[in-house]
Amino acid sequence: MRNSAFPAMKHLPFFLNGLKKDRDAFVKFVSDSIEMRKSSIDLGEHMDRPDILQMYLNSHDFKTNKKLTDQELISESLTMLMAGTDTTSVTMTMLIHMYMLYPKVYKNVVSEVRAAFPVISETIKYSEAKSNLPYLVATVYECMRIAPIAAGLFFRDSSSEGLVLSNKHIPRDTEMGMFIEGANKDPTVWENPDSFYPERFMGPKGELLKREMITFSHGVRICPGRNLAWMEILTVIPNLLRDYDLSLPLNSIYNPDNLDPTRNFEPKFLESKVYIVRSPLNPDRDCNVIISHRK
Numbered sequence: 187m188r189n190s191a192f193p194a195m196k197h198l199p200f201f202l203n204g205l206k207k208d209r210d211a212f213v214k215f216v217s218d219s220i221e222m223r224k225s226s227i228d229l230g231e232h233m234d235r236p237d238i239l240q241m242y243l244n245s246h247d248f249k250t251n252k253k254l255t256d257q258e259l260i261s262e263s264l265t266m267l268m269a270g271t272d273t274t275s276v277t278m279t280m281l282i283h284m285y286m287l288y289p290k291v292y293k294n295v296v297s298e299v300r301a302a303f304p305v306i307s308e309t310i311k312y313s314e315a316k317s318n319l320p321y322l323v324a325t326v327y328e329c330m331r332i333a334p335i336a337a338g339l340f341f342r343d344s345s346s347e348g349l350v351l352s353n354k355h356i357p358r359d360t361e362m363g364m365f366i367e368g369a370n371k372d373p374t375v376w377e378n379p380d381s382f383y384p385e386r387f388m389g390p391k392g393e394l395l396k397r398e399m400i401t402f403s404h405g406v407r408i409c410p411g412r413n414l415a416w417m418e419i420l421t422v423i424p425n426l427l428r429d430y431d432l433s434l435p436l437n438s439i440y441n442p443d444n445l446d447p448t449r450n451f452e453p454k455f456l457e458s459k460v461y462i463v464r465s466p467l468n469p470d471r472d473c474n475v476i477i478s479h480r481k
């Protein structure tokens with residue numbers, strides 16, 4: 187925990203104790219899962235199972251031929267679980283939320299999916315979705331831009347020599363925070379940055395803008411799970427939209443008529459809390475959607 191970023195934390199030991207209990211439970215869950223997998227392997231099962239845990243268990247250092255230690259296995263698996271679950275699922279939650287708030291966008295995206303893939307229940311694969319559904323892909327980009335999941339600060343230290351960034355000198359050993367949401371709404375790059383407007387990601391100009399969205403970060407620390415995240419999103423969402431109709435329950439607080447004066451009087455987004463990752467503040471209240479077989 188960066189004390190300079192969260193100075194109050196050092197005065198809140200009781201809060202840290204609560205976190206420690208959760209952390210211990212999480213570590214136990216991960217160690218138990220690893221032990222269970224190892225036992226299955228001893229029984230000759232799961233040897234070719236293509237998942238991340240299996241890859242960690244199979245991997246070895248090319249030079250020393252050493253395998254990951256138990257501690258390394260736990261640590262890597264914890265990182266993957268923390269970084270790879272809510273990030274993608276909350277992104278999809280937010281995307282469906284946007285579809286419900288913007289009925290025209292929902293109508294367009296459903297028409298595109300159903301026209302491109304007319305046969306119900308024939309699974310739409312990721313690669314097919316990626317090449318045949320440009321509008322759907324644009325809605326995912328726009329959702330990730332306007333409500334990036336990694337919405338907290340991502341810390342970096344300047345090197346021991348200091349550095350020059352955007353023509354500004356940053357002294358040595360300076361702690362900096364990278365603010366993805368700010369960059370995704372930089373008015374020098376994005377026209378009407380607070381508007382949800384998927385069309386901005388269509389056509390040749392849209393292709394250029396896709397490179398400006400830094401929801402997965404950029405450079406050497408770019409998210410290593412981004413292709414997996416895209417694969418999950420472009421598998422779940424088009425199949426859902428093709429086979430089912432979605433609508434909001436009548437008592438939804440967040441709906442197309444509940445407008446936000448701070449966002450050009452467009453529909454208000456559900457409240458979310460952000461530590462490092464964004465998550466809806468009241469998921470039981472605000473994330474309900476009626477899913478029925480398509481008419």
Ligand code: HEM
Nearest residue numbers: 269270273274277335336340401402403407409410411415
């Ligand atoms: C929509 C989904 C996702 C988003 C928006 C996202 C975004 C990010 C961001 C912004 C970072 C920080 C990079 C930095 O420090 O500059 C990150 C790191 C990371 N992500 Fe993702 N991520 C997503 C899904 C996933 C998935 C599915 C996995 C793996 C199963 C994953 C694994 C990781 C890991 C291991 C790191 C740490 C990398 C490091 O420390 O260098 N992420 N992600």
